[in-house]
Amino acid sequence: MRQVPTVKTLKINGRDLSGRQEETILDVARQNGIFVPRLCEMDGLTDVGACRLCLVEIKGQNKLLPACVTAVEEGMEVTTDSERLQNYRRMILELLFTERNHVCSVCVSNGHCEMQNLAQRLGITHVHFPYRYPKEDVDASHERFVIDHNRCILCTRCVRVCDEIEGAHTWDVMGRGIEAKVITDLNEPWGSSETCTTCGKCVHVCPTGALFEKGRSVAEMMKRRQFLPYLTLMRKENE
Amino acid sequence: MTPEELDQIAETEREQQSHFTQRVNVCVAAGCLSCQSQSVKDALDKEVAQRSTKDHCQVKGVGCMGLCSEGPLVSTSNGVLYKKVEAGDGAAIIDSLEGSPVSRLVCPTDVPFFQRQQKIVLENSGVIDPDRIEDYIAANGYTALIKALTEMTSHEVVDEVTKSGLRGRGGAGYPTGLKWSTVSKSVGTQKYVICNADEGDPGAFMDRSVLESDPHRVLEGMLIAGYAVGATEAYIYVRAEYPLAIKRLRNAIRQAERVGLLGSEICGTRFSFKIDLRLGAGAFVCGEETALIASVEGKRGTPRPRPPYPAMEGLFGQPTLINNVETFANIVPIIRNGGEWYSKIGTEKSKGTKVFALAGRVENTGLVEVPMGISLREMVYEIGGGIPDGRKFKAVQTGGPSGGCLPTECLDMPVDYESLAKAGSIMGSGGMIVMDENSCMVDVAKYFMDFCMTESCGKCIPCRVGTYQMHRILTAIGNMTATEQDLKLLEELCDLLKHTSLCGLGQSAPNPVVSTLKSFAEEYRAHIQDRKCPAGVCGQPVGETV
Amino acid sequence: MSKARIATVWLDGCSGCHMSFLDMDERLLDIAAAADLVYSPLVDAKEFPENVDVTLVEGAVSSEEDLHKIKIVRERTKILVSLGDCAVTANVPGMRNSFGVKAVYDRAYRENVTFDPGIPDQVVPALLPTSRPVHEFVNVDVFVPGCPPSADTIHYVVSELLAGRNPDVALKTRFGS
Numbered sequence: 001m002r003q004v005p006t007v008k009t010l011k012i013n014g015r016d017l018s019g020r021q022e023e024t025i026l027d028v029a030r031q032n033g034i035f036v037p038r039l040c041e042m043d044g045l046t047d048v049g050a051c052r053l054c055l056v057e058i059k060g061q062n063k064l065l066p067a068c069v070t071a072v073e074e075g076m077e078v079t080t081d082s083e084r085l086q087n088y089r090r091m092i093l094e095l096l097f098t099e100r101n102h103v104c105s106v107c108v109s110n111g112h113c114e115m116q117n118l119a120q121r122l123g124i125t126h127v128h129f130p131y132r133y134p135k136e137d138v139d140a141s142h143e144r145f146v147i148d149h150n151r152c153i154l155c156t157r158c159v160r161v162c163d164e165i166e167g168a169h170t171w172d173v174m175g176r177g178i179e180a181k182v183i184t185d186l187n188e189p190w191g192s193s194e195t196c197t198t199c200g201k202c203v204h205v206c207p208t209g210a211l212f213e214k215g216r217s218v219a220e221m222m223k224r225r226q227f228l229p230y231l232t233l234m235r236k237e238n239e
Numbered sequence: 240m241t242p243e244e245l246d247q248i249a250e251t252e253r254e255q256q257s258h259f260t261q262r263v264n265v266c267v268a269a270g271c272l273s274c275q276s277q278s279v280k281d282a283l284d285k286e287v288a289q290r291s292t293k294d295h296c297q298v299k300g301v302g303c304m305g306l307c308s309e310g311p312l313v314s315t316s317n318g319v320l321y322k323k324v325e326a327g328d329g330a331a332i333i334d335s336l337e338g339s340p341v342s343r344l345v346c347p348t349d350v351p352f353f354q355r356q357q358k359i360v361l362e363n364s365g366v367i368d369p370d371r372i373e374d375y376i377a378a379n380g381y382t383a384l385i386k387a388l389t390e391m392t393s394h395e396v397v398d399e400v401t402k403s404g405l406r407g408r409g410g411a412g413y414p415t416g417l418k419w420s421t422v423s424k425s426v427g428t429q430k431y432v433i434c435n436a437d438e439g440d441p442g443a444f445m446d447r448s449v450l451e452s453d454p455h456r457v458l459e460g461m462l463i464a465g466y467a468v469g470a471t472e473a474y475i476y477v478r479a480e481y482p483l484a485i486k487r488l489r490n491a492i493r494q495a496e497r498v499g500l501l502g503s504e505i506c507g508t509r510f511s512f513k514i515d516l517r518l519g520a521g522a523f524v525c526g527e528e529t530a531l532i533a534s535v536e537g538k539r540g541t542p543r544p545r546p547p548y549p550a551m552e553g554l555f556g557q558p559t560l561i562n563n564v565e566t567f568a569n570i571v572p573i574i575r576n577g578g579e580w581y582s583k584i585g586t587e588k589s590k591g592t593k594v595f596a597l598a599g600r601v602e603n604t605g606l607v608e609v610p611m612g613i614s615l616r617e618m619v620y621e622i623g624g625g626i627p628d629g630r631k632f633k634a635v636q637t638g639g640p641s642g643g644c645l646p647t648e649c650l651d652m653p654v655d656y657e658s659l660a661k662a663g664s665i666m667g668s669g670g671m672i673v674m675d676e677n678s679c680m681v682d683v684a685k686y687f688m689d690f691c692m693t694e695s696c697g698k699c700i701p702c703r704v705g706t707y708q709m710h711r712i713l714t715a716i717g718n719m720t721a722t723e724q725d726l727k728l729l730e731e732l733c734d735l736l737k738h739t740s741l742c743g744l745g746q747s748a749p750n751p752v753v754s755t756l757k758s759f760a761e762e763y764r765a766h767i768q769d770r771k772c773p774a775g776v777c778g779q780p781v782g783e784t785v
Numbered sequence: 786m787s788k789a790r791i792a793t794v795w796l797d798g799c800s801g802c803h804m805s806f807l808d809m810d811e812r813l814l815d816i817a818a819a820a821d822l823v824y825s826p827l828v829d830a831k832e833f834p835e836n837v838d839v840t841l842v843e844g845a846v847s848s849e850e851d852l853h854k855i856k857i858v859r860e861r862t863k864i865l866v867s868l869g870d871c872a873v874t875a876n877v878p879g880m881r882n883s884f885g886v887k888a889v890y891d892r893a894y895r896e897n898v899t900f901d902p903g904i905p906d907q908v909v910p911a912l913l914p915t916s917r918p919v920h921e922f923v924n925v926d927v928f929v930p931g932c933p934p935s936a937d938t939i940h941y942v943v944s945e946l947l948a949g950r951n952p953d954v955a956l957k958t959r960f961g962s
Contacts, residue, residue, distance in 0.1 A: 049699075103874075104961020176522065
């Protein structure tokens with residue numbers, strides 16, 4: 001028996017919209033051109049709800065909920081752009097800027113970095129928390145790619161794409177809290193990883209300049225993210 | 240195992256015990272063991288073996304008797320409790336069984352510390368030998384399970400728990416009956432029961448004590464839960480830092496399997512149940528249910544957004560009932576005596592008793608079980624015996640790193656879920672730390688923030704970086720280098736973490752700061768404006784900095 | 786109406802922001818008509834004057850001299866503008882922060898020096914432990930990120946400030962732009 005898709009109607013920022021039952025608030029917002037910021041979510045990967053930038057207000061709910069993992073419900077009234085949310089988003093992004101050494105001017109992703117663009121879009125002209133300036137490694141042992149931990153925001157897109165799409169599970173996270181970092185294999189140099197297939201998917205899903213291809217200039221290091229929804233779609237049709 | 244066989248075991252055990260007219264119980268829970276209670280027990284064993292009374296005098300290792308600060312504790316069949324017993328006291332204690340008590344060792348039990356307690360969860364603690372299932376069975380163990388399996392439908396079990404008004408003892412106080420009923424109604428190919436024994440709050444040791452003193456009580460509670468919700472597999476997630484609890488649990492599971500209380504077709508019914516242990520590797524966040532489930536699954540122990548709640552999609556995507564150790568330990572008396580009996584204890588919304596680990600600046604520290612609704616003043620001044628050396632009470636901290644500090648004004652407040660939450664703290668798992676005038680509240684806040692920072696899993700940004708920034712500011716305040724601007728940032732961060740963090744750890748991490756800022760604002764001001772620590776705890780001023 | 790008094794200050798930066806300022810080209814004439822440039826690396830004033838209306842600061846605060854200077858500037862300025870990423874975020878000068886001052890001194894004065902290597906203790910101002918954004922030391926009124934902010938952005942900011950308005954730079958420039 002084919003399942004009949006159930007359609008739910010809801011309001012986002014006062015607009016009457018509809019979405020299928022299994023869709024999230026973020027899906028519906030995106031379909032209707034409503035901007036909801038996010039850094040960890042990516043179409044084609046499992047959602048983790050980690051960056052907290054897509055938090056939205058839902059009428060009658062005490063808690064703010066992440067749009068990327070919250071399914072639409074009948075009669076839901078969602079606000080995505082209140083003053084309070086904007087304020088939280090700016091603070092979260094500012095915290096991210098203080099965490100490691102994000103020096104846009106010397107970054108290979110300058111001008112096409114999701115974090116940098118988001119900062120501008122949210123109107124961040126400076127960071128009002130003090131910077132940490134930690135000492136982070138750069139692993140350039142791989143023949144084609146580099147990981148610069150100074151620019152990593154721990155969105156774990158690389159971890160997920162490597163596990164879920166490539167099936168290699170080269171990337172993972174180690175350590176706790178502020179000490180957490182992404183690693184290849186069991187924290188070995190990327191270049192000596194036995195599981196890495198050098199497919200480069202991680203590089204292209206990375207929202208910042210943390211993962212990049214060697215020998216590419218700022219203008220050349222454009223990330224091609226379109227491959228992911230395409231791959232997922234093709235896989236679904238194959239099933 | 241049939242009910243008759245269980246009766247048989249109980250009868251045999253009672254018969255054997257009736258031979259002993261004299262009994263000496265030695266606490267062999269971790270607290271007393273750490274002050275050499277094992278050598279006390281060995282000495283007593285040796286002493287008895289040399290005497291003619293050896294056939295009717297029993298020396299037994301038992302679980303926690305509560306007054307941990309006075310250990311090793313020894314109790315005797317003529318109703319005397321001895322404190323700070325040493326191996327050399329063996330002979331004197333055995334002598335006293337037929338004479339007058341050894342006065343230099345006597346620990347008075349007619350004091351509020353003992354008198355004000357009401358033991359339900361801990362009824363077997365300090366009484367039975369945690370290493371012997373026979374002793375548990377002789378104390379009416381597993382009769383509640385038999386009752387549930389043979390006289391009640393699974394619905395009736397859930398109803399009974401609902402009627403009792405029991406709320407989750409892990410911290411949040413979610414109604415246990417509601418949780419059970421959700422899981423029982425959820426659809427899945429396999430349901431699971433998980434016992435959360437990842438007790439991580441600094442200063443809390445209720446669950447450890449229950450596991451070390453009465454492991455079968457927890458197993459029986461889990462069995463009943465499994466029957467009620469339709470689960471056949473269970474895990475106990477216990478932290479590896481509790482080696483003794485793990486040892487006793489392993490032993491208890493093996494014993495229960497041997498007599499057929501765990502396994503297939505328990506008590507001749509169609510109910511099958513197995514329990515396995517999973518050891519936590521020391522991450523506090525694994526006490527959060529979704530992180531715990533990830534850890535049991537063999538993944539990195541990080542929380543995920545809820546919904547879906549574990550009751551719907553938990554372990555391996557299946558409906559999962561997850562309760563805390565103390566919650567499970569409450570199930571047996573509820574089934575045995577009925578939910579209505581239980582609901583008469585405690586307050587309107589917080590039923591039953593609660594075990595607290597009383598610590599800090601009070602005369603009596605240790606494990607106490609009191610009815611819900613007791614006042615903080617009774618806890619501190621009667622059970623706790625007041626503040627030592629006539630110093631002044633300042634605050635009591637409940638709920639560990641997710642809780643808050645309650646000032647003098649709150650002393651007459653009843654200890655229940657709602658009152659504590661209203662006052663800006665939480666019930667938490669039961670840690671209760673008393674502070675006096677020599678404690679600096681900024682330092683306390685910094686301590687807990689340090690804990691939250693190092694225990695943050697790092698998944699979400701507000702908790703990962705926010706706790707770092709808050710800790711940095713609190714450190715600056717402690718070093719007398721903070722500015723008014725820092726204080727403003729601190730308040731901003733409190734609000735941010737509370738509302739935007741992914742899991743309870745991050746959302747509640749600001750509580751110690753918020754509650755001390757609210758009740759002890761002048762201490763913060765003194766550090767920032769006058770560069771002084773009123774309690775004299777924080778470092779000397781290091782001079783003006785930029 | 787008397788002309789507004791503006792100043793520019795060069796702390797730890799590459800002077801790129803000042804270059805961008807000069808890139809305003811003929812628009813500088815309009816600004817000169819509305820304001821006097823009373824202090825700047827581009828003019829010949831030794832002492833930072835009193836009563837400055839607008840000061841544009843380029844560069845991070847990296848040395849004791851920078852710190853000393855920015856405090857005076859703040860005292861004597863009505864509207865203090867952090868101009869460019871070094872002033873706003875510490876940017877490139879801040880990249881030394883994770884290595885520590887000693888490593889920086891060694892690299893600059895010992896490892897690459899053939900004649901009489903050694904760390905100077907006179908004339909050269911001592912470095913602060915970390916190089917940090919201006920607003921971590923003094924109150925800043927307007928932030929103009931960019932490396933460097935474009936001449937258009939600077940023109941917009943200065944014009945708005947001279948007109949008594951608060952410039953909104955979010956859409957005109959960004960970190961690293």
